[in-house]
Amino acid sequence: MSRAFETRCIHGREDSRLNDAFRAVSFPIYQTATFSHIETGHNGSGFDYTRESNPTRTHTEEAVAAVESARHAIGFSSGMAAISCFFELFGRGDHVVCSEDLYGGVFRLHRLVSEKNGVGITYADTSDPDELAAAIRPETKAVYLETPTNPMMHITDIRRAAELAHSRGALLAVDNTFLSPRFQNPLLLGADIVIHSASKFLSGHNDTVAGFICLNDDRLAEELRLLAKTTGASLSPFDSFLVERGIKTLAVRMERQQENALALAEVLNGHPRVRDVCYAGLAAHKGYELNLSQASGFGSMISLHTDTPETALGVLHRVRLFTFAESLGGTESLVTYPLVQTHSDVPQQLKDKLGIDGTLLRISVGLENSDDLIRDITQALEG
Ligand SMILES: Cc1ncc(COP(=O)(O)O)c(C=O)c1O
Known part of the structure; x- marks a missing residue:
């Protein structure tokens, strides 16, 4: 039986392979840009360069995955960096249906970046399943929503949205920043992707800016990790530490x-x-x-x-x-x-x-x- 939520907040993933050499109870901040190699093609530790991965970030990603009941979590330097990476999955001719009530920065991302990349966006009242169904087109690749929405607190039926998206071959992504995994686990309700501004409840002390994408699909996780490594907005070791410390009291x-x-x-x-x-x-x-x-x-x-x-x-x-x-x-x-x-x-x-x-x-x-x-x-x- 899997551990209860409070226990996962404190101890993260049961099957973690990351152990500190000195058995520190609080996982340390590995403040290094790079890692030494033993020989060509063999780095000895599994880590090469901190933009790609770092033990502190990996440990924090495991903690986020543990509380969100996800196989994978990917850490970013902000919630917007996580959201931008998600939208990088799409290109010219693709279409995404979004909640019409969303954090304002997402509209700016669409206007300044998604539009330039040729991605079509339709805003719909996703709390109305008929309106959501009508907004999905043959070229729709994803539905993206918040529930409760920021700022009007509208609620969308996640199970129904997942059914609608999947029946038309699209992914469902949910920004779970407002309720956090303490109160809501969209992946368990059928969503494919969960996004967090960890600057908010996950870190919880108004002292850091961070973001995460959580998901179960191995292939999609690999694609997102490659995009994250390429675009480079990775979460620093110190900010990773702050997020992990915050989660302990979530x-x-x-x-x-x-x-x-x-x-x-x-x-x-x-x-x-x-x-x-x-x-x-x-x-x-x-x-x-x-x-x-x-x-x-x-x-x-x-x-x-x-x-x-x-x-x-x-x-x-x-x-x-x-x-x-x-x-x-x-x-x-x-x-x-x-x-x-x-x-x-x-x-x-x-x-x-x-x-x-x-x-x-x-x-x-x-x-x-x-x-x-x-x-x-x-x-x-x-x-
Ligand atoms: C619901 C929601 N999602 C995403 C973001 C963006 O997160 P960040 O400020 O960490 O980039 C915010 C910021 O306020 C938000 O409220």
Whole structure:
């Protein structure tokens, strides 16, 4: 029987072949660019050059694979580097269907890189299976989605999306950054690829930038590793170490962050200065049941519309405990203004459709005391 999630967070892969020569309990940082060779064609250690592979990164990749229930995990210097590598799988004439609600940097990647490479992209509301099915074309090579989406927290049925993609010969890729493997394992629900911005919950301390692609298919893993080695955005040994240290506390952090988020969402939900709260943990959320049918929790990301743009801007400047900053998933609670920060690159038409406007705030709930957090956001809302 495989080990429980909390144990995998601490000990990684049971079948790891990587052992430190001095039996260090915390796997060391192999801060080296290159490795000596014994003779031509024989490096003795399995490692040649750190852009391609490094023991610390390999150990961290094993830890990520262990918690995501994947055969392979590939480490990148950021979440965007992982996403870019995934899109490098496609070329002229290929087509990818994406959630219309996505981290804004992905739209910029499509505009600046995928378009130039001749890859067609269609944005669809993937939470509606009929709309997703209609968007898939004969030349569609993949469906790419977030669930819950950033920032509107829409939920897509991963099992159904996998069936639809596979029935048309396409891959399903899921960005699992928001729920992390603590609450959701897309590969176990039929997805082919899981992507993480490990800058968020996996590392968890707002102190590093990292990304991963997780998958089971050996051939595809080999192709992605070759692309990663060639394009060169590999995760450094020190950042690998920080991610692995973060994963050790992933389970407890996310459970407490979720508790805090639920307490906060309930207060925000009835507040006179708040028009609506987008949080998959509230029973009134449209995707509440669906999310719980495929995930064991709802995480700690909340979006909300305030009554006016002035209230939203006032919150950003009045918070004292929350920090007005981009990013999410760390120990410190953050409040973000998606319109001009994380989602500034979303096409205006989609912003209008999704409700990414001047009244929208996105909150990442951290590990502070929940009463302190509630007091701070309440005073910031009330001015
Ligand atoms: C859901 C999601 N995916 C990917 C990314 C990109 O990750 P990174 O900032 O590590 O490049 C982000 C960044 O905010 C994100 O929120």
